[in-house]
Amino acid sequence: PLKNYTIDMFSPSIIKDDSKCIRCQRCVRTCAELQGVNALTVAYKGDKMKISTFFEKPMNDVVCTNCGQCIIHCPTGALIERNYIEEVWSAISDPTKHVIIQTAPAVRVGLGEEMGMEPGERVTGKMVAALKRLGFDSVLDTDFTADLTIVEEGNELLSRLKKALVDNNKDVKFPMLTSCSPGWIKYIEHLYPEYLGHLSTCKSPQQMFGSLAKTYYAKARNLDPSKIISVSIMPCTAKKFEAHRPEMHDSGYRDVDYVLTTRELAIMIKQAGLDFKELEPAKYDRLMGDSSGAGVIFGATGGVMEAALRTAYELITGRDVPFENLNIMPVRGVEGVRYASIKIEDPLKEWAFLDGVELKCAVAHGLVNAKQVMDDIKNGKSDFHFIEIMACPGGCLGGGGQPIPTNPEIRQKRTEAIYAEDADLPIRKSHMNPEIQKLYNDFLKEPLGELSHQLLHTTYTKRERY
Structure with a gap:
């Protein structure tokens, strides 16, 4: 040393x-x-x-x-x-605090590895049971706000298309870039700050959850928001930085107080002496615990794109995407950059201007591939409408907070588990999630509405290149 x-x-x-x-x-x-x-x-x-x-x-x-x-x-x-386990234990043991926890989609297909199980084993129910045993007051699902992100982001894409094609607004930026991966966001802030206007303004599912926890959830449960401690379990170390961003205080409080990785959750379960394999599976609590299959696949590269297309295509045409069982295979896979296009035919009257338009999409994972995509945009070689970029190879399931080792074979097994979970769920489209519909009816009123802009959307910052 x-x-x-x-x-x-x-x-x-x-x-x-x-x-x-x-x-x-x-x-x-x-x-x-x-x-x-x-x-x-x-x-x-x-x-x-x-x-x-x-x-x-x-x-x-x-x-x-x-x-x-x-x-x-x-x-x-x-x-x-950076370890926040002690702070979370302290919050749980404080009787004046109401501690809620959200779990990301990729955690449920990785946590089992830390508990001696095979890679790719789905442990959703056991994980929820463990979190309840650890003492969290409410165990909820980031997949719920993944669905919300899709509804907001899908509507944002359609809004940009309308401004560009109907209003001839030259200031509209295409391609629209996804904004769910905080590693990717910091990358573009440092290296391509001139393209920040291309990013979707949507916060990530983690941060949307945090702002709703201290507004919508607090109101529904009749709780003082200052007494709510919002914790998230993520496959990602960049989420810790994201939670610290000064822009993430739109609820009047810090959206997410503590972020733990999958590995840190495993440590807490072991500290508590729980026999994870023997736990009886439990279900998420209600209000912000229900999700569609589209919310689950956020954890895999191409998942955000697939979820967005399932919703956007139906909003435009009133029909399901023209792929068997809603599985948009061209955006799935392990290639560094993948391309897909969907031709819009016979749209609803409101979207008649999109008739015959070929919606062009691209998916990239790993920042070395993000550079290739951004350089194409810079050199005028990109004619895409929508691009999904995730910082980590394989997407979130290959994140920096996942169990070690993480290699291509293990990533593939986690991917298969995520798509199996999607296939098993009764609802496969974000906008069909009844809890999302209730959220809009009772609280947000409409996608991209005034309250949505206040709580669910954000801005980005140019950073120095050192």
Whole structure:
């Protein structure tokens, strides 16, 4: 180990502890070759050699996207997620606090691996049972707000198409880029800030959930929002940074108070002494716990695109997407960049201007592929309407907070589990989720409405390129 080591704890997502570093350079290669970010580099020579950043700045100040792929590949724990377990235990044990928890779709297909189960085993029911045993007051599902994100994002895409094709508004930006992956958001803020206007203004499902927890949920449960502690379990280290963003306080409170990774949840379950394999499966609590299959597939690359197309196509035509069992196969797969198009025929009267339009879409996962997509846009080679980008290889199920090891074979098994969960659910389209319909009827009133803009949409920030 280094003699004059430092511990970088400035980032809300990642801790870099040089005392544990064996200088194997796996993190440097991961950041450069897998993600194309180059936030980590080798500094000095001989026995003074160390893994560092540009001018030895803190990780929080450089182009690091907080994706956590370096953590997945670090063999010694020199790079590790920022741990919030103690804060969450403290909140649970405080009788004056109402602690609610949301679980991301990719967690349910990864958590079992930490408990000695095979990769790709779905443990949704056991996970919910464990969270209730741990003492959370309400166990809810991020898939619910994934459905909400699709309704908002689908309507935003249609709104942009209308402004461009009917109103001839030259300021409308195409292609529209998804905004669910916080690693991707920080990447574009650093490296392509001139294209921030192309991003969907929708918050991610995690942050939509957080803002509704302290408004809609608090009102329905007759709770003081200041007493609600909102916790999320994510497959992602960048979500910790996202929860800290100053833009994420639209409810008047911080939307999400603490973010734990899949690995951190596994630690809590073990600390509590629960025999995970023997737990009787339980169901999510109501109000913000119901989801469609479209919300579940958010965890896989191409899932956001598929969910959005299932909803947008039906809004335009009144019919299901023309794919067997709603499975839009062209956007699924493991290729770094994938392309799909759907021709709109015989639309509803309101959308007659889209008749004959070929809706062109692309999907990219891993930031090295995101660079390829963005360079195509920059060079005028992109004629797409809608592009989904996820920072991690495989999407969220290959996230930096998932169980280690995460390799292509394990990612494939997790992917199969996510699509199996989608196929098993009775509702497969986001806008058909009855809890989403109730949310609009009782609270938000309409997609892209005034309250939606206040609570569910956000802005982005240009960042320096160090």
